[in-house]
Structure formats: C-alpha cells, structure tokens
Amino acid sequence: xxxxxxxxxxxxxxxxxxxxxxxxxxxxxxxxxxxxxxxxxxxxxxxxxxxxxxxxxxxxxxxxxxxxxxxxxxxxxxxxxxxxxxxxxxxxxxxxxxxxxxxxxxxxxxxxxxxxxxxxxxxxxxxxxxxxxxxxxxxxxxxxxxxxxx
Numbered sequence: 233x234x235x236x237x238x239x240x241x242x243x244x245x246x247x248x249x250x251x252x253x254x255x256x257x258x259x260x261x262x263x264x265x266x267x268x269x270x271x272x273x274x275x276x277x278x279x280x281x282x283x284x285x286x287x288x289x290x291x292x293x294x295x296x297x298x299x300x301x302x303x304x305x306x307x308x309x310x311x312x313x314x315x316x317x318x319x320x321x322x323x324x325x326x327x328x329x330x331x332x333x334x335x336x337x338x339x340x341x342x343x344x345x346x347x348x349x350x351x352x353x354x355x356x357x358x359x360x361x362x363x364x365x366x367x368x369x370x371x372x373x374x375x376x377x378x379x380x381x382x
Contacts, residue, residue, distance in 0.1 A: 251317065252342045254335065256327070262317040263335075266343040269314075277314065283307040308332045315339040 251262035269277065287304040290296050312332050313319050316339075324332070 252338060254316070254338060256323055259323070261319060261323075263339050263342050264315050264317060273314065277311070280307040280311045280314075284311075305329065308336070311336055311339075 249265050249267065251264065254261050254263065266274065266277070283303055284307055287300055290300065308329065309324060309332070312324055312327075312335050313321075316335055327335075
C-alpha cells in the first residue's frame with residue numbers, strides 16, 4: 233500500500249482559472265485556457281492551427297494564392313475570437329494581422345496543452361518566410377535587410 237502523504241497524480245480544480253490579461257486600446261481582455269474548451273472546440277482549435285501551419289509551409293510565392301491568405305486570415309480571426317474572452321468583431325477589426333498573431337502566441341504560451349500541441353505538430357517548421365504584407369502605419373519601413381554597398 234502506498235504511503236498516504238504522496239502527491240496526487242492529478243490535481244483538478246473547478247474554480248475559474250487565473251487568466252493572463254492583455255490590454256487593447258486601454259481595455260482589458262483575458263486569455264482563455266485550453267481547459268475551458270470542450271472537445272468540439274479543442275478539435276476546432278487544432279484545425280485552425282493546422283490551417284495556419286499549412287500556410288507557413290508553402291515554399292514558393294507562386295504557390296501562394298489569395299485563397300490561402302483569406303483562409304489564414306479567417307482562421308486567425310476565428311482563433312482570436314475563441315481564445316480571448318469578450319473579444320468583439322469591432323475590436324478585432326482594428327487589429328493588424330501581426331497583433332492577432334501576438335494574441336495567439338499569448339494563448340499558446342499561457343496554455344501548456346496548446347504549447348505542447350504546437351510543438352508536436354509535424355507540419356510546423358522553423359523556416360523563415362517572406363511576407364507579402366504592406367508596411368503598417370507604425371512601421372519605420374525597415375525590412376531587416378542589410379543595406380547593399382551598391
């Protein structure tokens with residue numbers, strides 16, 4: 233018989249979790265945990281992640297279509313609406329794609345289960361991809377490239 237003072241192998245709580253907070257235009261929004269999602273929503277989250285991973289694995293610009301970009305943008309919007317408590321279409325519409333990706337990153341890092349799924353997904357590569365995005369209003373115009381001597 234095992235000693236009674238051993239640590240439990242599973243410790244569950246039905247209390248509301250402490251959620252990470254993000255601020256958008258001075259308003260607070262909270263990030264959900266994967267534990268808050270039912271099976272169907274967890275499946276949807278994995279599907280959205282797979283769509284995003286497929287986009288980032290497109291090798292050549294010639295293979296990139298407007299349909300790919302639209303699909304990724306839709307998946308990103310859906311994901312933000314799912315993982316950020318009280319996120320509205322109005323607030324989401326004000327955010328740029330880079331900001332939306334930051335929200336998804338906060339969710340992934342705050343949720344050990346989500347982070348483990350991202351790391352275990354074989355489609356995700358560490359390749360650097362070029363972007364077709366135009367300069368954002370907050371950008372200084374830098375492309376990060378080393379200036380040529382010519």
